[in-house]
Amino acid sequence: MSESCSNSGVSRRSVLLAAAGAAPLLALTGGEAQAKLAMTAVKYQPDPKDGKQCDGCNFFVAPNSCKMVDGDIAPTGWCLLWVKKPAT
Ligand code: SF4
Structure with a gap:
């Protein structure tokens, strides 16, 4: 029983570490992820x-x-994407 708890703890820590490592990547792809066209x-x-x-x-x-x-x-x-700006 205690062995499975230990395994569970290691697994949870691994998941947390992986999530922490991925956080900066998520932040990078979150806001300015949309690439502009050439x-x-x-x-x-x-x-x-x-x-x-x-x-x-x-x-x-x-x-x-x-x-x-x-x-x-x-x-x-x-450019080809030109769209008339709406009147304000
Ligand atoms: S025409 Fe519009 S979409 Fe094309 S480059 Fe100019 S501002 Fe951008």
Whole structure:
């Protein structure tokens, strides 16, 4: 009986240690886990297209970022994912 309790204790400790080791990984993959797309994958260009540009896109984050595409995004840029920013 005491042997099984001992085994149980070791097992629980192993589980706790494993969980503690995994915690930082979970934290890393929790918030910013969503990888952005590469500029080339969405045909990003630094110039507007057909009157559409990043600062008029719903995904643009001023001054030079995007929620969907990785890298330095020009306000005058454009890519395939362009979606008109809703009127405020
Ligand atoms: S057009 Fe929109 S989705 Fe594409 S890079 Fe510009 S802000 Fe991002």
